[in-house]
Amino acid sequence: MTGAGGPLVLIGPAGSGKTALGREVAAAAGMPFVDLDAVADAYYAEVGWSLARLREHMGVVGRLTAEAAWEPARAHAVARVVADHPDAVVALGAGHTSYTGTEHLAVVRTALHDCREVVHVLPSPYREASLRILRQRCVRDKGRDWIVDGHDFLAQWLDDPAVRLMATRTVHTRDETPAETANRLLRRLG
Template identity: 55%
Template sequence: MRESPWMILIGPAAAGKSTLGEGMATATGRRFVDIDAIGADYYAEAGWDMDRLRSRIRAVGRVAAEREWEPARAHAVERAVADHPDAIIALGAGHSHYTRPELFRRVRAALAAVEHVVLVLPCPDEERSVQVLRRRSLATKQTDWIGADGHDFLAEWVRDPGNRTLATTVLHTDADTPGQTLARLLTACGTG
């Protein structure tokens, strides 16, 4: 068994990371881990929980609270990578985006041994990707990811050059069905 995860899926909210991860796990016989489902214990180790995040959002606003929460997200990535060898892990949207260089370096180091780090985006055009993701987010999560102050988290995540630095593969999904995307990813990873 590998000592690190076999694949990490990164990208903005509503990109399809969880759906793709579940499909890859079924196709390859590996475990699928969604950091959004398991992150609470890791955040707690770093002194955070969702109640604290919501409290900080009310106190300082969403953008500032998200920046304060970055160390907990970086810790969660490090722990998930260490705790789930040979798995396929989907990182929630903010888990590959950092404004503090030292936190980005920590996450990059944690992902360095992962064979496949896949950035999932709708298409190469950033503006179109933001539009597609916003439509998907409204339909599935009932949010457009634009904060009360007008900050556009989807645009920030799509345009983040750090995601491309972390990725070994960029996968564009908009023209495909989930099954077609899965088949392309399996081929790209040498398993299809």
């Protein structure tokens, strides 16, 4: 793999396949795999947040405003997971790389700066195709289209220029299985 130290980090919108790809890359490379969405609660708690508090806040102010208030906790979780798992493949949930507050984005960019690689995972090089595929996957796999209170979170995550700037490379999964994409990615990183 290229670079020294730090985890190999996968970023991208919901439905891009970060978790499945991360498991395959980790297994093939003999590295541990960490899905931030699965371990983030402990990190959120360190700064006074929890998913229960987020849901409660959403009920009061709506999803979009609550997501903005939750940004410090998400940024903290990214910094902590990267520091705690320097030899792992780490998948970051879509919300962990998209911020409205520049100070929170700066925390994440700093945390990702010394990572081995930050790989932006997308299904297609074409925006509309990616958005269509992501939406289909999210509805099929999670029962949600990510349009909340009139706001399209999938489009936000897909179009966020800061996410593209964080990445050291982009991989398009196309119609490949996670194992096929992992093999192709590892050959490129080799």
